[in-house]
Amino acid sequence: MKELILGGARSGKSRHAEQRAVLSGLDVVYVATAVAGDAEMAARIGGHRARRPESWLTVEEPLALAARLEDNAGPGRFVLVDCLTLWLGNLLAEGEDVFRRERQALLQVLPGLAGPVCLVSNEVGHGIVPANPLARRFVDEAGWLHQELAALCDRVVWMAAGLPLLLKGAS
Amino acid sequence: MKELILGGARSGKSRHAEQRAVLSGLDVVYVATAVAGDAEMAARIGGHRARRPESWLTVEEPLALAARLEDNAGPGRFVLVDCLTLWLGNLLAEGEDVFRRERQALLQVLPGLAGPVCLVSNEVGHGIVPANPLARRFVDEAGWLHQELAALCDRVVWMAAGLPLLLKGAS
Amino acid sequence: MKELILGGARSGKSRHAEQRAVLSGLDVVYVATAVAGDAEMAARIGGHRARRPESWLTVEEPLALAARLEDNAGPGRFVLVDCLTLWLGNLLAEGEDVFRRERQALLQVLPGLAGPVCLVSNEVGHGIVPANPLARRFVDEAGWLHQELAALCDRVVWMAAGLPLLLKGAS
DSSP, X not given: OEEEEEEOTTSSHHHHXXXXXXXXXXXXXXXXXXXXXXXXXXHHHHHHXXXXXXXXXXXXXXXXXXXXXXXXXBTTEEEEEEOHHHHHHHHHHHOHXXXXXXXXXXXXXXXXXXXXXXXXXXXXXXXXXXXXXXXXXXXXXXXHHHHHHHHHOSEEEEEETTEEEEEXXXX | OEEEEEEOTTSSHHHHHHHHHXXXXXXXXXXXXXXXXXXXXXXXXXXXXHHSOTTSEEEEOSXXXXXXXXXXXXXXXXXXXXXXXXXXXXXXXHOHHHHHHHHHHHXXXXXXXXXXXXXXXXXXXXXXXXXXXXXXXXHHHHHHHXXXXXXXXXXXXXXXXXXXXXXXXXX | OEEEEEEOTTSSHHXXXXXXXXXXXXXXXXXXXXXXXXXXXXXHHHHHHHHSOTTSEEEEOSSXXXXXXXXXXXXXXXXXXXXXXXXXXHHHHHXXXXXXXXXXXXXXXXXXXXXXXXXXXXXXXXXXXOSSHHHHHHHHHHHHHHHHHHHHOSEEEEEETTEEEEEEXXX
């Protein structure tokens, strides 16, 4: 099963994905896309890490997500990716070539992975259109990516106030 | 049937509305409210246009939306308006008198139109309250307009990641 | 019954909460958290007040929400709090100690209140992540507060275009 967990900031996306991982009863591989570039981000990463069971394997991958999924997904393993929005920001910072290559690789690899994969991503497009062209680009790319991934996933959930709302698939 | 398709940026609103138009089996009139004021907007307009069937009649109307609906709606025709948020921005740029007149005209005309009409609009009020008073005004007016239109429509859909979530009416 | 009404700006949250109050058939206590610091806010407050029945008791409380709920909640009374986002902003402006004390007090007091309470709050975390650290903090705290309150409430509704979407509980 491929899952996409969407929601706003602090909507409970990561926690819901972590519960899905625990409920699977499988070995869990946690793919972290965050890069601790400043103290605030380091604190956020630390907070997420403290909540995860020690038995989970953590893989840090800011860019080559498709390759890491191919390495780690398989029967008996639950792969949790948190989160796609940071990954997207990392890709766009690397330039158009890296962005297009890695984005396309994820979309190509995802359907063929043998085991369950759960992707967490931020909904960022429901506020006022940003005045900053880079922010506008980011909002566009996040929205388009979510549409393409949702079409490939079996289950899509939108989180609000820690509560899951099913957009696709069974609860 | 009157429909309102809401959703964030790149949530698949236009595509869903276009699918509704195709599924209707009717002649389609596409009312475009966008004005190509800069290169970015021209590119967005071009992208939308390339996706539409050639058989559709396109009507460009940045302001007098009620009049264009009265001209074009009727049995056997599906009228698709994309999008209300740009129209609202156009109206507010023209000043209070034009804004109030055209907004009121749309609300008065809509219920009496004989054929199906599908209105696409952006959800912009779920981010942080904008510091800019004009942006705040825009968020307020968009929200109030959506409420009044939703009360008049038979079907209201909220889009996320290309997936429709029904807020009112039947799927 | 404890209820949480979430939604974006001008999504119809207050109106929905007011309808719930009227439908309850109980005496209504309206707890207003807004402080009329400028003309725009005074106008917003005036608009809300003009819509409320004269029989409702209005209590203004920018900070000590838990104490006001203890004073006013009880069998035969419907307490409506509008809104938590303004209250949260008021608390953060007072400093960390007041913020932590009052936030914790609300979470402790809410489950034990004898009568129905309806809390209105703004969803602010679905736009682009704000560049301003204070805005980012506000988005984080609003999201975390919503998660904790939603877990304590019997009914959670997300409003869009004046239409309620049930996230938890029965309609």
